[in-house]
Amino acid sequence: MKIAIGSDHAGFVYKQPIIKHLQTRGIEVFDFGTNSLESTDYPIYAFKVAEAVRDKLFDFGILICGTGIGMSIAANKVKGIRACACQTEFVAKAAKEHNNANVLCLGSRTNTLAEALHFVDIYLDSSYSNGVRHNQRLHLIQEYEENK
Numbered sequence: 001m002k003i004a005i006g007s008d009h010a011g012f013v014y015k016q017p018i019i020k021h022l023q024t025r026g027i028e029v030f031d032f033g034t035n036s037l038e039s040t041d042y043p044i045y046a047f048k049v050a051e052a053v054r055d056k057l058f059d060f061g062i063l064i065c066g067t068g069i070g071m072s073i074a075a076n077k078v079k080g081i082r083a084c085a086c087q088t089e090f091v092a093k094a095a096k097e098h099n100n101a102n103v104l105c106l107g108s109r110t111n112t113l114a115e116a117l118h119f120v121d122i123y124l125d126s127s128y129s130n131g132v133r134h135n136q137r138l139h140l141i142q143e144y145e146e147n148k
Contacts, residue, residue, distance in 0.1 A: 001026075001027045001028070001059050001060075001124075002027070002028045002029075002030070002057075002058045002059050003022055003027055003028070003029050003030075003058055003059065003060050003061065004029075004030050004032060004048075004049045004052045004053055004057070004058040004060075004061045004062070005018065005019060005022075005029055005030070005031055005032065005049065005061070005062045005063070005064075006031070006032035006033060006034075006045035006046065006048055006049040006061070006062075006063050006064075006071075007033075007034060007045060007063065007064040007065065008034055008040050008041070008042035008045060008064075008065045008066075008070075008071075009034060009036070009037050009038060009039050009040050010064075010065050010066035010108055010109060011063070011064025011065045011066070011071075011106070011107075011108050012034055012035075012036065012037055012064075013037075013108055013113075014064050014106065014108045014113055014116055015031070015064055017113055017117070018062060018064070018106075018116065018117065018120060019031060021117050021120065022062075022120070025124070027124075030052075030058065032045055032048040032049050032052070033045055033048070042063075042065045042070045042071050042074060043070075043074040045063065045071075046063055046070075046071045046074035046075040046083075047074060047075070047077075047078060049061040049062075049063055049075065049103065050074075050075040050076075050077075050078035050081045050083065050103060051078055053081060053102050053103055054078050054079065054080045054081055059102075060102055060103065060104065060124075061075070061081075061083075061102065061103035061104070062103070062104050062105075062106065062120065063075060063083070063103060063104070063105045063106070064105070064106045064107070064108060064116070065105070065107065065108070066107055066108060066109040066110070067085065067087075067107040067109060067110050068085035068086060068087065068105035068106045068107040068110065069085045069105070069107070071083070071085070071105040072084060072085040072103075072105040075103050075105065079145050080102075080142075080145070081102060081103055082099055082100060082101045082102050082103070082138075082141075083101065083102075083103035083104075083105055084099060084101040084103070084104060084105060085105045085107070086104055086105060086106055086119050086123070087107060087110050087111055088119075089118065089119065089122055091119075092104070092118075092119040092120075092122035092123045092126070093122050093123070093126045095123060095126075096123055096126035096127065096128060097126050097127065097128060097129045097134075098129065098134050099134070099138070100128040100134070100138060101123075104119070104120065104123045106119060106120075
């Protein structure tokens with residue numbers, strides 16, 4: 001498995017521990033930045049990671065900012081991306097099972113590092129349920145993207 005990861009300055013403190021955690025699981029990780037605590041704009045990194053996932057260079061993406069919300073908004077502008085701002089165990093599981101999310105967005109100001117690592121594991125250990133109702137909903141989203 002290959003995962004693309006990125007953060008802004010607020011998420012930077014969680015990025016390296018998440019990378020190390022992924023590597024202990026045998027996952028290949030590519031870091032799209034940022035590489036410091038210096039203030040930066042989250043859409044830069046959201047677009048890089050989302051485009052790499054869209055282009056199928058990576059299986060999934062992980063983005064980290066203060067809340068995960070800004071990253072998810074920006075990443076979802078990339079056609080074919082289903083990014084989820086995750087702040088609970090339930091969301092980590094449902095993001096994959098119900099929405100087949102391909103980018104997980106985490107918040108360094110909304111959850112502890114231990115929680116964020118736990119959410120990563122839940123997300124990665126979950127599978128898309130591939131049910132009729134979920135497929136129909138994803139199809140509606142894809143159809144809208146294609147026609148707008």
